[in-house]
Amino acid sequence: MKYIIGIIGLIVVLGLAWVGSSDKKNVKYKPIITMLILQFILGFILLNTGAGNYLVGGIAKGFEELLKCAGEGVNFAFGGLVNDNQFSFFISVLLPIVFISALIGILQYLKILPFVVKYIGLVLSKVNGMGKLESYNAVASAILGQSEVFISVKKQLGLLPKHRLYTLCASAMSTVSMSIVGSYMVLLQPRYVVTAIVLNLFGGFIISSVINPYTVTEEDDILVVQEEKKQTFFEVLGEYIMDGFKVAVIVGAMLVGFVAIIAMINTLFKTVFGVDFQDMIGYVFSPFAFLMGVTLNESIQAASVMATKLVSNEFVAMNLLSSGSVHLSARSTAIVSTFLVSFANFSSIGILSGAVKGLHEEQGNVVARFGLKLLYGATLVSVLTATIVGLIM
Template identity: 75%
Template sequence: MKYLIGIVGLIVILGIAWLASSGKKRVKYRPIIVMIILQFILGYILLNTGVGNFLVGGFAKGFGYLLLYAAEGVNFVFGGLVNVKEYSFFMSVLLPIVFISALIGILQHWRILPFIVKYIGLALSKVNGMGKLESYNAVASAILGQSEVFISLKKQLGLLPKQRLYTLCASAMSTVSMSIVGSYMTLLKPEYVVTALVLNLFGGFIIASIINPYEVTDEEDMLEVQEEEKQSFFEVLGEYIMDGFKVAVVVAAMLIGFVAIIALINGIFSAVIGISFQELLGYVFAPFAFLVGIPWNEAVNAGSIMATKMVSNEFVAMQALAQDGLNFSGRTQAIVSVFLVSFANFSSIGIIAGAVKGLHEKQGNVVARFGLKLLFGATLVSFLTATVVGLIY
């Protein structure tokens, strides 16, 4: 029965994307089918095989060590607060971003990351039927971050038509930067985080290919990555450390605001209609949760967490998932977890539009105009990833 529901869910998600397509006759189905098959193969390997368990285990172990090293720095500054029994989200989850960001800066300075990004992007462009620029952007977004990636493409931003700009922004919203991944692994099982990262990379191309199809000629597909101004090692290190700290503080500020606002809205809804806002959203999202493979008796609670991620951000939703009392089955836990691993939420619209506008004002206004369509597509990517996991878990 789960396979029948999952297949129906897959058809519904792809069908919704097709109905929203700006060029139904231009959709290339062959690359889409290839990428969906790759999603199932890679997802199965990562979740259900010894090789996958080994790879995920190694990845998680590596990040585990990094978080321990990050804790040394946090403890030095804040007097051992990471090790106290009272759990601190800011200390344990957000501040390690500073250390991970510093490592990314070092790898950038040594030209290791640009090499990896370039050749993975070239390989992807052979599979997804899109241009080299789109493929580079997707990989770079997953490493550099959803706003930082546009800096490396600032030479070309002003030359891009609306369709290509949409795909670049959709990739940035569907992936998550490596500086955040370690934080996710403190809240979710590493195998779910790694699986979501891989599946979302292809899912972003699948949904964008349906919603926003276009042709790219060889003349148009020139990939010119902006070289950063030559800096010394310690200049780069200091810059990335400060960038990581800004990300941690911004996320903390957004969490304070969103959690408080949601609590206020929950209180108002409970007082007026006897049901909280999040519970109401749970009923709205429950049919979609059911279609991606979650049993109906868990669909309302799961739908509430999924909706919380979209209206606030993934950290708020991950905290809700980690709360005791939900008693989700292992399969539901896996489906909801992979759904949460992306930047698909309302606040990301402003972040991405602001990042592009800071580099090219006209193109930033274009991004702001298709912001809701951007969120719609990125949310479909999350549902697609969740459906694939529901079918193979």
């Protein structure tokens, strides 16, 4: 039965993407089918094989060691602020972002990351039927983050037509930056985080290929990556450390605002309607959770977590899922967890348009205009990933 529901879910996701397509007649089905098959193969390997478990276990252990190292720095600066056996979200989950960001800066300075990103992007461009720029951007987004990635393609921003700009932004919203992956692994099982990152990479291309189909000519398919200005090692290190701290503070501030607003709305809804706001949106989104593979009796709770991510951000939803107040089976937890690993939420529209506008004002306005369509596509990417995980588990 789960396979029938899952296949219906896949059809619904792709159908919703097709409904929102800007050029239904020119959708390229061959690369879409190829990437769907790749998603199933990679998802199965990562979740259901010994080799996949070994790989994910190695990645998780690596991040665990990195987080221990980060903890040394955090405890030195902020030790004593939290009582023994007490948990601080900001100190334990967000501040390690500073250390991971510093490591990314070191790998950037050594030219290791640019090399990896460029050549993985070139390989992807052979599979997805899109341009080298789109493929590079998708991989770079997963390393640098949804705002910072546009700096590396600054030279081409002003030359991009609307449809190519949409794909770049959709990739940035569908992936997550490496600097916060460790923080996700504190709240979710690492294997779900790794699986979602891989599947979202292809899912972003699949949904964009349906919603926003186009062909890139060879003369337009030129990848020009902005060279970083020459800096010393310690200048780069200091810059990335400060960038990591800014991210931690910004996410922390957003959590304060969103959690407080949701608490206020829950109180109002409880007073007026006798039901929490999160329970209400859970009822609205529960059919989608069911089609992703969540059992009917768990669909309302699962949908409530998913919708919380959409209206606030992924950290609020992950904290809700890991808090113990939501009780789901292992399979439903896997589906919900992989859905949460992306930047697909309303606040990302402002973040993306602001990032692009800072580099090219006119293109930033273009991003703002198709912001809701961008969120629509990125959310479908998350639904597609979760549905595939539901079929595999």
